[in-house]
Amino acid sequence: MKLLVLGGTHHVGRAIVEAALERGDEVSTLNRGISRQPAPGVRALIADRTNPECVRRALRDEEWDAVIDTGAWAPRVVRESARLLADRTGHYGYVSSRGVHRWPWPAGADEHAPLAHGDPGSTDDADYAVAKRGGELAVLECFGARALLARAGMILGPYEDVGRIPWWLRRLEKGGRILAPAPAETPLQYLDVRDLAAWMLQCAERSLGGAFTVTGPPGAITLGELLTTALEVTGIDAELVWADPNLLVRHGLPLGVELGLRLPDGSVPSGMHDADVSAALAEGLTTRPLRATLADTWTWLQTEGDPVPRADTPSPDTWLDAAAEQRLLDQLPY
Template identity: 55%
Template sequence: MRLLVLGGTEFVGRAVVEAALGRGWEVTVFNRGRQPLPAGARPVHGDRTAPDGLAALAADGGEWDAVADTWSAAPRAVHEAARLLRGRAGRYAYVSSRSVYAWPAAPGATEEAPLVQDAAADAGATDYARDKRGGELAAVGAFGAADSLLARAGLILGPYENVGRLPWWLTRIARGGPVLAPGPRELPLQYIDVRDLAGWLLGALESGLSGPYNLVSPPGHTTMGELLDACLRVTGADAELRWTDPETVLAAGIAPWTELPVWVPPGGEMYDAMHGSDVSRALAAGLVCRPVAETVAATWDWLVRLGGSAPLRPDRSRPGLDPRTEAEVLGGAGGVSGTTP
C-alpha cells in the first residue's frame, strides 16, 4: 500500500512509519523536516501551522491508498489537510483520543458514549478534548464516514514516548533507593503499546475498517505492581519499591497522573475514564496487546541509546514527583516494601 503520514518522526507517527516500512509499504512523510526520517520513507516538507504550509504537499502530486494523521492541536490543521487530500487518497485514519467522550465517562464506556460538545472541524485550538473531537469531525467531513477511521487511543506507552510517563518511572527507578510506589499494587491498568497501536491501525486500513474504535488494552491488561516490577528488572537498579496506600499519597497533595504518571487512585471518575474503557470492538477487529514487560524493556533500551534523557513535547509539562516530596512521604508513612517476584 501507499501511505502518507502527516508527522512521522516522533512517537505515534514514527511507530506508524516504521510499521508501514516493515510491511513493505511505500511511505511518504509530510512534516517540518526537523528530525531524520526512518530509512526508506520519502519526505515532503511543510509546516501545517504556517500560511500556505501545505503548498509542498499540494504541489507534490502524489496519490495514496491511505493517510495517517496524529495531529493533536487546532483541528483546523486536520480540516485543511483532509480537504486537500480528498480525491488523492482512499482513506483517512485519524489518531484521536478517548478524551473526546463527555466527562465523566461511565465505567465500561463504548464508542457509543456521549461526546464532548462545541467542537468544530475548522476551529482553532481550544482544549485537548475538543481539539481531538474537532479533528475527528474534520476527517469525517472530508472523507465521509465510510472512508475515515477514528482510533480513539487511551494511555500510550513505548519507545519514542515524548510525553515522559514511562520514561520518568524508568529513570526514577534507575536512580535507586526507596521509591514511592502508589498502591494498591494490584491496581488494574489500561494502556496501549505504541507499536500495537501502529500495527492495528495499518491492519485496519488494509481491511477497510471505518468509524470510531477505543484503542487501548483490555482493562487489567497489567497492574501497577507488574509495571513497576518490570521497570525494576530491566534497569537492574538497587531500588526498593515502597507501596503506599492511595489515601497517604493524596493527603500529601500529590497529583495523580502527572506527579505519579500512569497512576490514578481507584474508585473515582478519573480512574474509570483512564483505565476502564470497553475495547471489545477493537479486539474483535484484531487488536493484540503485547505483555507489559516487552513495552518496558523496549522503552528502556531506547532510553539507554539516548543516554537516559528522553525528549519531551514542547506543549507538555514534564511529569514526575519532586524528590523532596517523595522523601517526605516515605519518611512520614514509610510505605510497604515490595520485592520483584
C-alpha cells in the same frame, strides 16, 4: 501500500513509519522538517500544516492509498489537510483519543459514550477534548465512511514523550526506597505504540472505517505488575514503598496522576482503565506482553537518551518533589 504519514518523527508517528517500512510500504511523511531526520527509505515532504498553500505545494497532485494523521492540531488544520487529500486518497486514519468523550467518562465505556462538542472549523486547540473531537468531525466531513478514528487510550512503549514510563524508569534507576501510589492491585489499561501502529496500518490496508476505542484489554495488568516488571527488566535494585494516595496528596506528591489513576485533587476518576475495547479486538487489534514494552522502552532510553518533553505535557518534576518524597519515606517503616 503507498502511504502518507502526516507527522512521522515522534512517538506514534515514528512507530507508524517504522512499522510501515517493515511491511514494505512506500512511505512519505509531511511535517515541518525541524526535528528528527526521516528514517532511511522515507520520502520527506516539508510543509507547515498551518499554511494550506504550503501543504498544497508539498503534496502537489500526488495520490496515495492511505494517509495517517498523527498531529495534535486545531481542527481547521486537520480539515484543510483532509480536504486536500479527499479526492486522491482512499483511506484516512486519524490518531484520536479517548479524550473526545465527555467528562466524566462512564465506567466500561465503549465507542458510544457521550462525546465532547467539537467544531471542525475551529482554530482553537486549547481544550484537548474539544479540539480532538473537532478534528474527528473534520475528517468525517471529508472522508465519511473512509475515515478511521482511532480513539487511543494510554499509549506506552518506545519513543514516549509524554513523561509516563520514561519518568518512572529514570526514577527507578536512582534506586533505594521509592514511593508508589497504593494499592498495587490497581488495574491499568494501556497500549504499546507499536501495536497501535500495526493495527492502524492493517485497517488502512483493509479500508476499514469507523470509530474505535483502541487500548489494551481491561484488567490485563496492575500497577504493581507494571512497576515490579520494570525493576526486573532493568535489573535495578530498588524497593517500592506503597503509600496511601491520601497520604501522598497531603504531602504534595500527586503520584498516580501521570498514569491517570487519580486527579490532581486526589480523587479517583471513573472509566480511565476499564474501557470496552471489544470492537477493536474483533477487528484484529493485538497486544504484546508488558515485559516486552518495558524492556524495549528501557533499551530505547539507554540508546537515545531522554526525549524532548512535549510542550503540552507537564514537566516530569510535577510527579514528584525529591525532598518531599524523602520526608515522607523517613516517616514510613522499613
